[in-house]
Amino acid sequence: MSVVLVDAGGTNIGSVRYALQRLGVDAALTADARTIRVADKVILPGVGAAGPGMARLRELGLVDVLRSLNQPVLGVCLGMQLLCTHSEEGDTACLGLLPASVRRFAGLPGLRVPHMGWNSLCAKSAHPLLAGLGEHDQAYFVHSYAVPLGDFTLASSDYAGEFSAVVARGNFHGMQFHPERSAAVGAQLLKNFLNL
Amino acid sequence: MLSRRLIPCLDVRDGQVVKGVRFRDHVVMGEIVDLALRYRDEGADELVFYDITASPEGRSVDRGWVERVARVIDIPFCVAGGIRSVDEARAVLHAGADKISVNSPALERPELIDELAAAFGVQCVVAGIDSLRDADGEWRVRQYTGDPGKTQALPRRTLDWVAEAQQRGAGEIVLNCMGSDGVRGGYDREQLSAVRAICHVPLIASGGAGAAEHFRDAFVEADVDGALAASVFHSGAIAIPALKQYLHEQGVAIRL
Numbered sequence: 001m002s003v004v005l006v007d008a009g010g011t012n013i014g015s016v017r018y019a020l021q022r023l024g025v026d027a028a029l030t031a032d033a034r035t036i037r038v039a040d041k042v043i044l045p046g047v048g049a050a051g052p053g054m055a056r057l058r059e060l061g062l063v064d065v066l067r068s069l070n071q072p073v074l075g076v077c078l079g080m081q082l083l084c085t086h087s088e089e090g091d092t093a094c095l096g097l098l099p100a101s102v103r104r105f106a107g108l109p110g111l112r113v114p115h116m117g118w119n120s121l122c123a124k125s126a127h128p129l130l131a132g133l134g135e136h137d138q139a140y141f142v143h144s145y146a147v148p149l150g151d152f153t154l155a156s157s158d159y160a161g162e163f164s165a166v167v168a169r170g171n172f173h174g175m176q177f178h179p180e181r182s183a184a185v186g187a188q189l190l191k192n193f194l195n196l
Numbered sequence: 197m198l199s200r201r202l203i204p205c206l207d208v209r210d211g212q213v214v215k216g217v218r219f220r221d222h223v224v225m226g227e228i229v230d231l232a233l234r235y236r237d238e239g240a241d242e243l244v245f246y247d248i249t250a251s252p253e254g255r256s257v258d259r260g261w262v263e264r265v266a267r268v269i270d271i272p273f274c275v276a277g278g279i280r281s282v283d284e285a286r287a288v289l290h291a292g293a294d295k296i297s298v299n300s301p302a303l304e305r306p307e308l309i310d311e312l313a314a315a316f317g318v319q320c321v322v323a324g325i326d327s328l329r330d331a332d333g334e335w336r337v338r339q340y341t342g343d344p345g346k347t348q349a350l351p352r353r354t355l356d357w358v359a360e361a362q363q364r365g366a367g368e369i370v371l372n373c374m375g376s377d378g379v380r381g382g383y384d385r386e387q388l389s390a391v392r393a394i395c396h397v398p399l400i401a402s403g404g405a406g407a408a409e410h411f412r413d414a415f416v417e418a419d420v421d422g423a424l425a426a427s428v429f430h431s432g433a434i435a436i437p438a439l440k441q442y443l444h445e446q447g448v449a450i451r452l
Contacts, residue, residue, distance in 0.1 A: 012289075012294070013290075014263075014266060014290055014291065014292040015266055015292050015294065018266055018267045018292060019270060021267070022270065048316060048317050049317055112396060112397055112398055112399075112421065113396070113397070114318060114319045114367050114368075114397065114398070115198065116319065116367070116368060116398045116421070117198050117199055117200075117201050117241070117242075117398070117421065117422070118198070118199040118201065118241055118451040119197070119198045119199065120197065136452070138199060138451045140241075140242075140271070140272055142272075142294070142295075142319040143319065144317075144318065144319065144367075158197065159198060178272070178294075180270065181270060181271055181272040181294060182270070182271075183236070183270050183271055184270075186270060187270060
């Protein structure tokens with residue numbers, strides 16, 4: 001099985017790559033359209049901001065490549081947000097693969113932003129991506145913007161209201177938390193993606 | 197619900213983990229990767245590595261061990277030590293660190309925080325603050341605390357610096373209360389509460405953990421998001437699984 005990590009300049013690429021290695025998969029790091037098109041699985045990692053993230057994908061000529069993929073695709077953290085239609089962060093038009101608008105955590109009194117730390121995952125529907133997920137399992141989040149709930153939400157988390165933690169629409173999937181930094185729970189979810 | 201975090205802190209010197217008392221007299225506690233793995237297995241929520249001599253020696257953190265840790269560890273970790281530019285921060289983040297913490301270099305040049313936040317996002321940028329109460333009762337910031345011979349007291353008030361660091365783009369504050377550090381008498385709840393009142397990003401308590409109740413008090417009374425400790429974890433005086441069970445029973449949101 002060939003797994004590629006799209007090199008869109010995110011700083012967590014190394015961590016995701018090591019996590020895959022711990023699962024026995026050597027993922028290639030690439031920005032090459034052809035390599036991405038023929039891979040069995042494509043992962044779009046991302047740490048940073050939506051505007052520069054999309055700008056980088058445009059520079060690399062990868063926007064239409066990513067949109068046209070038919071194999072399983074996984075966006076991680078910012079990578080998941082880039083799958084959406086739009087992000088409030090820098091008023092950015094994104095890939096439009098998930099009918100959702102990414103919003104900043106509302107400034108409730110006392111709400112600390114970024115949402116940083118371990119939070120519970122609550123399954124909303126049965127899906128192979130969630131295989132083995134326990135009722136009290138937690139994952140590690142670090143983000144200031146979030147995807148609201150939708151019919152694409154497989155699992156939610158709660159921080160002054162529910163938001164999408166795991167999403168899927170067709171062959172496109174996303175995890176808002178960092179599976180590569182979510183201990184055994186994260187490893188299981190990454191393994192589930194590799195098994196899709 | 198978001199869990200409160202327990203964060204073992206590993207002070208790194210010449211590739212090994214060390215611990216001093218009141219920031220002095222360092223003794224070797226173990227190898228970096230061995231201790232990192234041990235804490236991961238015990239249920240630590242996050243790790244912080246401080247290259248304590250990097251800043252006083254005017255050099256950046258050694259990236260070799262950052263990559264070794266990133267390969268084996270599947271919980272988040274933060275690296276601190278002499279990071280004084282966007283390029284140095286990028287190298288550490290690319291080596292696999294999730295966050296970088298800046299302390300003395302940000303005091304030298306506060307714009308560093310703005311630059312790091314613009315380059316990597318606020319979620320990657322931690323402001324580490326060493327603070328001590330002066331004779332006039334005011335908390336003020338200390339610089340170059342990794343080397344007692346070079347440590348400097350600054351005129352900058354801790355509360356002012358916390359406000360400025362956030363405004364510039366720090367996504368998390370680690371407040372090390374030097375007066376309570378290393379003596380295991382409990383976190384400085386008074387100072388942490390004062391900082392909490394003006395801190396709108398995650399706040400991590402550091403300095404003074406000696407017993408399980410100290411963690412509960414920091415979470416319940418000072419409302420900190422995470423508690424950092426070193427010697428009580430390194431020595432085995434407090435085992436993380438038992439501490440987590442205790443905190444859970446005390447009603448603190450925790451990852452079991």
